[in-house]
Amino acid sequence: MLLHSVQNLGNIKRIKLLYFEAYHGQSEGDSAHSAISTAIERVGDLLVPSQLIPVFRLARRKNPYSVHTLQHSDFQDYKTLANHLRIRSVREDDQGHDVVWLDMREVMVQKTDRDKLFFKTSHQQESYRSITLKRKWLSALDCNMPSKLYSKPPKISKEKYDDLMSLCKAPLPMVRVAEYVSFFESLPHSS
Template identity: 30%
Template sequence: MGHIKSFPTLESHYSRKDTTKLYLEENLNVTKMYKLYVQKCHNEWKVNPEKLSFYRSIFNGEFNLGFHQPKKDACKYCEWYKRLNPSDKVHHEEEYNAHQTRKVQAREHKENDKRQAQAQSSYKALTFDLEQVLTTPWSNVSSLFYSRKLSTYNLTVYELGNKEAQCYMWHEGEGGRGSSEISTCMFQYLSTLSGTEHVVLYSDTCGGQNRNAGFSAMCLHAVKTLPISIIDHKFMESGHSQMECDSVHAAIETARKKVPVYSPEGYYTLVRMARRNRPYKVIELGHSDFLDFKSFSQHTVRNRTKDTEGQTVHWQKIKWLRYTKQDPKGIQFKYSLSDQPFQMLQVGKQETRGAHAIGPKKMHTGPPGITAVKKKDLLTLCTNGSIPQSYVDFYQSLQVTQAE
């Protein structure tokens, strides 16, 4: 049991909010863990190892662990429905059919917006998503499995009209992966568009990253300060959020299997080379680039609970948000992607008393850093040769935040 506990774990990228299950690195499995356990028994502990069947029974019975897979989690609702007995299926049939209808609607909308983006230069349609955490160092050296690693993040923006992809990348010593970081990446992307009047965003339903007041504040700020007139944000159905940007992440995962990666800079280079034709564009971000849209939302989204009809707004059920230059103090929204009219949420003022538009402030005054225990593990890997000498200066330079 102690050996299994010695492996660092990660939260699920796609279902952090509704599961306590933790994940080990995707290049591990129970058989490989058992082989490492046998090596420990023979070389360090000087004891006879238990059998693989016993090790596996402990893993399955005492731990809520899985192995990190570079794919979307399966739709938990659909899997649950499939396991129901016939009478229970009848009871939940209406709800299940509505779920399937929303799935189809989202995919049809995305295809229609793709066609319009291909036909109209002032219209942009795109998908965006945060890739699963990329850890460094990355190789098959056995000592790495027991060590904490540095996380690198990649927010991918994929334009449906021309199939171009941009990857906004940074490591955890420079920033986290919350709503402000995601909003900063998307604002940077929107700021690069010229001649674009209407932008349609597609994303999954992750509330902590892109369906929240901070992201809405960014969109309001964008239509107010940029040439863009309309931003639509449409959400894929939960459990069925496969999008074109997933192909970028798959290409990165494939490229990573071929080479070891010892630093975030290695990932930046790997991503640039992951697609031979029309290489992905990488935008490297540091702590000074991130804007605090979460705090900014306190000034721009003062009302987020009642619409103009006095009805409670259920943010987690919203499927379509619209922001317009014509009304930069209001958010239109729908609970479905049907032709029903938009409802309206008046969020409040966006100006200071002097009538000057306020903007988001920088999120950090210096690098947020990593934990002391993580830096200790990384420097140990430098000392024992798991990380080549040429990378030592980078790991030594990482700032430390408060310990875990």
């Protein structure tokens, strides 16, 4: 995903990802998650996903969060792209050292080095190690990949659908408003 993005998005020259070690530190996502959780608790019952959007926006009084809704067609299939690039099959870096993917603490890709992935296994590490991808694999970056992940909305399991229907059609239904019941009834599901 990073290699594809840095090569195909016009003004981006470099993408760098920093990974926290488990249970060490706090990210800005923790603060957002906390603010949204608190806002949801204050609101009470939320019955359909569309009710979450204003709650997310108003979870923070100053500088409200910007919410971008996504459709099934907005998701791309980066897993297939990764398989074509064979990134996960790489076991050694350019210096011949073992690559342990779970030990990476920083990953960087650059537009100028389209066949390289740079990484560090420690936040104190001075220089990057690199992995050079084979040229025959790089053609995947040039074609129209990644493709759309879903051509139609994904289906939920029959069990999940039945459980949702029980919330709508029980003797004392939790979901009573006809508009919300029709939303749940219209969800694509397995038979």
